[in-house]
Amino acid sequence: MTITADVIRSHGLTDEEYQRVLEIMGRQPNLTELGIFSVMWSEHCSYKSSKKWLKTLPTKAPWVICGPGENAGVIDIGDGQAVIFKMESHNHPSFIEPYQGAATGVGGILRDVFTMGARPIANMNALRFGDPSHAKTRHLVAGVVAGIGGYGNCVGVPTVGGETNFHASYNGNILVNAMTVGLADANRIFYSAAAGIGNPVVYVGSKTGRDGIHGATMASAEFSEDSEEKRPTVQVGDPFTEKLLIEACLELMATDCIVAIQDMGAAGLTSSSFEMASKGGLGIEMDLDCVPMREENMTAYEVMLSESQERMLMVLKPGHEDIARAVFEKWELDFAVIGHLTDSGRMVLKRHGQVVADLPIDPLAKASPEYDRPWVAGQRRPVLDPAQVPARDPFEALKILVSCPDLASKRWIWQQYDHMVMNDTVQRPGGDAAVVRIHGTAKALAITTDCTPRYCLADPHEGGRQAVAEAYRNLSAVGARPLAVTDNLNFGNPEKPEIMGQIVEAIQGMGEACRSLDFPVVSGNVSLYNETNGQAILPTPAIGAVGLIDDVAATASMAFKGDGECILVIGETKGWLGASLYLREVLGREEGAPPPVALHREKREGQFIRTMIGDGQVTAVHDLSDGGLLVGMAEMAMASGIGAEIVPASHLPLHAWCFGEDQGRYLVTALASQVPVILETAHRAEVSALVIGITGGADLCLKGIGSIPVEELTRLNEGWLPAFMSHPDTNA
């Protein structure tokens, strides 16, 4: 095929980028070579629009073993153990083919983690769907949830939590962000840098087919009316093979055979081989005839660009091929020596005895474009005066809120995930953070995913800060010391200055919060071009975070534990209604500045909460977020079936006190006898703490105003999603 302007454009390369291809090659590339440039320089693989800003995020702390740049981030949790984790998007494929898109998203993130030597111990997912009334939403929810479950359940890694939002801005671009957390020995972490000239390059796992060719390029472009035609670019997952691959890799990793290992994710054999060679400063020669293939007559172009799943590339120590082969044969997986490392710094590919591609590695991998795209700061919205926001009956508003799509129980979703396999799930889904015991120890990890996209739209900077702060709070609320963050930045088209502005400001906000809270970013993923026909998604910088609990017996959950316990609110309540769910769900308005996050206070309050939990002073803890204080109270009541009576503050309009979304707040319960100690400790820690009520009964009461049965709230909260999903159009 001749390289025409059309061919270049169809590979997603701009004219300037193609000029650089010509300079690097010193000649016209052939089609295979052009394909390789195209995927390596795609937004998905090269981070060319976001790189400049990602570099500003804090990535270091004494407990960080490996920050961004490897397959996943690695942190030290003491006792010779390390936690390896990352969150990654599979947005574009999941919209086109929800079951396989979501399933392979789970498969891909699992590989990122076990390729570094960790046994995956927990999966999470952050999902964003369109308006429930949109014709496709039900079908997408059903497919994505079935896909995540179908994959995760089979591989035997518990899916322990996550979050699900609905908003019309995701009608044409849903978000499927999957996170895996794994456990490894701190002195047995595997990296991807190739080493040792002459060492064998080995392919293991599934055979290569024609599926997923150009997936990375597809994920780097906007959707239009014809996005359905991109279905063939979606990969097909095989969780059974993945399970075998996990066991085989971990078995081989226990020996001393592996020099370097890298999973074949986006851009398949191309990106894995280039990354390994580039990191090691070496060259690779591969004979593509040796690649296990499941289809006939595959060209070099197809072999290099296939995104067939469940495959790994390894560099072995010389002479260790037979040991490794035996392990993979035991697990009935393909094993093939497909090449060796060279000192040429070049990627030389052969097919049918001919050299079919010969490219310099570093210029491709390291000199990928980096753009300083023009950006504009968003218009700041005015701060709403709560007194100017119409009041509704608090119980009518509460009923609307607990049954609105964002706050309704997600039990319908997480009951389709095996959240208990591995027998270490101490807190099941539905709480502030999942709690997973470190197998065989008294320690546990807390895991959460967070982002409030409506805040990010209103003010990306504040929204970025809030996403990080909320993750910090959710970990603290179960008694965990927050350790590190993985970020999954989902935005629209970065070529538009206002979208680029969202990216820049959100990253700046996240960076501020991470620095202030000693909460470094150790891994991440960027998904741009989440637009359809020019309509972008809400800016959604999803945060996944991990914290450590030293004694799994000293953790907290949000359910009320008994009658007659005191309820305290920690943190200040000012009645901030701008960008609140009350405003959106009850009044139908999406306006106002979002609540500001006071980072210095967050840290103090988080420390205070963790101390209270560690000392056994509190019986239940719940972070206050979406919906505000009354919703948080209702969630604690619904989790337990126990009611409460609370006394509203007199200095604020009732609706602002009930539903304001002031940040940095928790609700806790305690025995009356403990309250003086708690108040005293709070005072010394300069943390605001106030007794506002008492647990008990079967109703949630606002003293002097009225009440509602907890059972009614539960029925509303549990009812929405099953009712929505059982609509006859489910399979439309």
Place this chain on the structure above:
Amino acid sequence: MQAAVIVFPASNCDRDVAVALHSATGRPPLMVWHRDSEMPKVDLMVVPGGFSYGDYLRCGAMAAHSPIMREIKARAAKGVPLLGICNGFQILTEAGLLPGVLMRNAGLKFICRDVHLRVESAGSLFTRNYAEGSVVRFPIAHAEGNYFADPETLSRVEGEGQVAFRYCTADGTVSAAANPNGSAGNIAGVFNGSRTVLGLMPHPERLADPLLGGIDGRAMFDGLVEALS
């Protein structure tokens, strides 16, 4: 007591049940690879949950033809106790060691949650530590747990007391509302004729540790140890 856990490709509750057995017996169970055709003398064989061979054909259908199954059948015929949990139950029905089959859940979805079970018979190695008619709480996690048998088989299973557990409400009522997957007669677990083989969909090993929210499952393992030691 020495137990063995049979490991198939993509078994995934093998470690979980091994931990429960280790805790009950005080010694680690043997982990027996499915391609082995021999196994040392053991007092109990356990086929764990998971997705053997990906369950791409029918659940358990491939595993039922693994080399180790011949040995398991021979031992079971001699009376060595055999426990199949979840996918293990599916494998044992496919292998003809237990009556009936497990079909797709009536709701067509994978379900992971706690269920209540009524103990139908305490007269077995597996259930001797439960009171007959008592209610226990075990988790389920399956997409194919809908127990089915032809009317003749079903009446034999019922008539000869081969039903071990039935899905019920918290107060022990066996009702359609308490049936999570459409199982005939709310059957959650069945014995073979001699009650030396038990298959059940719920996971006793998942509630055998107080930190995980309950210990109703532990009595099954403790009872086996007492009976077999």
